[in-house]
Amino acid sequence: MSTLVTTGVPSAQDIAGVTPPEERRARGPYATIECFQPIPCDPCHHSCRFGAIQEFEDINDIPKMDWSKCTGCALCVAACPGLAIFVVDETYSETECLIAMPYEFVPLPEKGQPVKLTDRAGIVVADGIVQRVVAGRKPAGTPVVWVSAPKRLATVVRGFILRKEG
Amino acid sequence: MAVRTTELVIIGAGPAGICAALEAASHGVKTTLVDRGEELGGQLIKQTHKFFGWHKKSAGTRGVLIAKKLAEEVLNNENITLLNSTEALGYYDDGTLLVETPRGIDRVLGDRLIVATGASERMLLFPGNDLPGVYGAGAVQTLMNVHGVRPGDSVLMIGSGNIGLIVSYQLLQAGVRVAAVVEAMPTIGGYAVHASKIRRLGVPIMTRHTIKEAYGKEQVEGAVIWELDENWNGIPGTEKDLEVDVVCLAIGLTPLAELLWQCGAEMAYIPELGGFVPLYDETMETTRKGVFVAGDVAGIEEASTAMAAGRMAGLSAARSLGKVSDLDYSRLRNEIAGELEGLRSGPASAKILSGIAKMRAMLQSVKEAAAVSEAEPANQPANQPADQPANRPAKQAASEPAKEGDLAEAGARDSEAQGNNGSKSEEAVGA
Numbered sequence: 001m002s003t004l005v006t007t008g009v010p011s012a013q014d015i016a017g018v019t020p021p022e023e024r025r026a027r028g029p030y031a032t033i034e035c036f037q038p039i040p041c042d043p044c045h046h047s048c049r050f051g052a053i054q055e056f057e058d059i060n061d062i063p064k065m066d067w068s069k070c071t072g073c074a075l076c077v078a079a080c081p082g083l084a085i086f087v088v089d090e091t092y093s094e095t096e097c098l099i100a101m102p103y104e105f106v107p108l109p110e111k112g113q114p115v116k117l118t119d120r121a122g123i124v125v126a127d128g129i130v131q132r133v134v135a136g137r138k139p140a141g142t143p144v145v146w147v148s149a150p151k152r153l154a155t156v157v158r159g160f161i162l163r164k165e166g
Numbered sequence: 167m168a169v170r171t172t173e174l175v176i177i178g179a180g181p182a183g184i185c186a187a188l189e190a191a192s193h194g195v196k197t198t199l200v201d202r203g204e205e206l207g208g209q210l211i212k213q214t215h216k217f218f219g220w221h222k223k224s225a226g227t228r229g230v231l232i233a234k235k236l237a238e239e240v241l242n243n244e245n246i247t248l249l250n251s252t253e254a255l256g257y258y259d260d261g262t263l264l265v266e267t268p269r270g271i272d273r274v275l276g277d278r279l280i281v282a283t284g285a286s287e288r289m290l291l292f293p294g295n296d297l298p299g300v301y302g303a304g305a306v307q308t309l310m311n312v313h314g315v316r317p318g319d320s321v322l323m324i325g326s327g328n329i330g331l332i333v334s335y336q337l338l339q340a341g342v343r344v345a346a347v348v349e350a351m352p353t354i355g356g357y358a359v360h361a362s363k364i365r366r367l368g369v370p371i372m373t374r375h376t377i378k379e380a381y382g383k384e385q386v387e388g389a390v391i392w393e394l395d396e397n398w399n400g401i402p403g404t405e406k407d408l409e410v411d412v413v414c415l416a417i418g419l420t421p422l423a424e425l426l427w428q429c430g431a432e433m434a435y436i437p438e439l440g441g442f443v444p445l446y447d448e449t450m451e452t453t454r455k456g457v458f459v460a461g462d463v464a465g466i467e468e469a470s471t472a473m474a475a476g477r478m479a480g481l482s483a484a485r486s487l488g489k490v491s492d493l494d495y496s497r498l499r500n501e502i503a504g505e506l507e508g509l510r511s512g513p514a515s516a517k518i519l520s521g522i523a524k525m526r527a528m529l530q531s532v533k534e535a536a537a538v539s540e541a542e543p544a545n546q547p548a549n550q551p552a553d554q555p556a557n558r559p560a561k562q563a564a565s566e567p568a569k570e571g572d573l574a575e576a577g578a579r580d581s582e583a584q585g586n587n588g589s590k591s592e593e594a595v596g597a
Contacts, residue, residue, distance in 0.1 A: 007354075008362050008365030009362070010358075038512045039512060040470070041225060058508075059219075059509070059511065060511055060512030082357065082359030105339060118366065120366055121365055122366055122368025122369065140216065140227050158366055159366040
């Protein structure tokens with residue numbers, strides 16, 4: 001039984017299955033879809049303008065990625081009703097990666113703001129900085145926040161907490 | 167006492183009732199929509215999260231926006247009369263629905279009735295469950311998302327079904343701490359994406375755990391949780407004391423079916439559907455002729471299926487009033503049935519499908535028994551529906567060309583009966 005259904009945290013095996021191969025990760029930003037259960041939902045496929053998220057045969061299909069077509073645009077991050085999609089750019093700098101995450105809280109962070117980076121269990125693992133904030137499309141859209149993080153944590157960081165001032 | 171006459175009465179203006187009304191009205195049926203709330207939309211008005219489903223339907227839209235859109239359609243539809251802030255009191259053999267409006271008690275006389283009353287929340291027994299601060303998840307949502315009131319500062323959520331997970335997320339969005347989500351079952355009940363979403367925000371989800379007690383003088387000041395063994399008994403020594411001022415119960419829903427009991431529809435206890443539900447055929451008609459159902463009252467599911475089932479009930483009611491041509495009827499019916507089938511095709515719907523199959527088998531035996539007792543009138547039980555006067559014949563239908571055969575009978579051929587995938591009894595789900 002995967003830890004996904006006992007704790008809500010996907011297992012290492014779950015994550016390995018939605019992470020592209022090394023050579024693709026070294027080539028530029030990619031989407032990773034952390035959606036492991038067949039549920040009736042298909043907006044991710046329709047949000048992709050590049051055909052990277054393949055068409056669903058059945059509404060309950062788990063999304064399938066064609067990473068050769070993915071540009072890392074993050075439209076799917078904003079579209080996913082389950083807030084389960086992230087874009088990771090491991091080519092951001094020598095030491096850092098950039099991670100796009102859905103964020104449905106107010107106030108939205110600002111560019112340059114320092115944050116505490118968290119893993120899939122909500123545990124703080126490092127410090128990061130907000131690099132870009134894309135407000136959600138009115139009225140239903142989910143804002144997307146791009147945060148820089150240590151490169152070694154590219155597959156670990158999946159959330160952030162705004163640092164309290166003072 | 168005012169008397170209102172109408173072709174179709176619908177009780178409940180949630181997703182099922184509204185979609186039933188819009189469908190029926192689109193065929194020219196004069197429809198009266200009754201709801202005890204002030205606002206249209208039922209539970210949708212509290213759903214601030216994005217919905218799953220089909221991109222071409224409402225997927226990705228938030229429930230509250232769906233409610234707004236549906237409400238506008240209802241208010242702009244000249245075939246629909248809305249009676250809001252109005253409670254349905256009882257439905258009688260002559261087709262009278264007694265309602266309590268803000269001005270007093272009225273009679274609504276309809277040719278057909280659709281019951282879309284939804285569900286009520288289950289209660290859990292534990293010491294301290296009567297303290298102020300113990301809420302149902304629906305109340306927490308109403309406070310926060312309708313009235314903008316925080317229910318407290320720190321919450322223990324009981325139950326990890328989709329409602330427990332979603333309300334936990336909404337609490338976090340409102341700036342309320344969620345100390346933990348406890349779940350008595352060995353696995354999380356709701357969708358993994360909802361669970362992962364709150365887990366990422368640092369909320370522990372503890373399976374095989376439940377609440378032992380809530381304590382406090384005037385209100386909840388804390389709660390004790392503990393682990394459960396294989397036999398659902400708390401394990402001494404595993405207690406954890408949580409400093410919370412709210413205990414939120416999200417342990418499931420049960421159909422709000424009193425009106426159906428009262429009006430004499432055959433009911434059955436089907437745990438997979440959430441408790442006592444009416445027996446109904448594929449057209450959504452109950453054993454009380456002319457009385458249809460849709461939404462959670464027909465079995466606990468979710469809003470997307472409720473909307474589709476509502477359309478089916480509205481279509482069936484319109485058809486039985488002679489308002490839909492054969493061609494349109496079969497086209498629309500296939501379309502809606504296909505949508506329902508798609509929504510229910512995943513593993514998450516196995517339980518509901520086995521419940522529906524069970525219910526249909528019971529309906530079949532009720533119909534067979536009725537056929538036998540009709541053949542031997544002397545044995546006819548007093549409470550047989552056939553004894554009661556059938557619904558008032560539709561005035562409009564009388565002028566329509568006669569439809570051969572009884573639709574309800576035709577619809578009873580059950581295609582879902584084979585879909586029984588090992589139903590398990592889950593009556594002991596204490597959360």
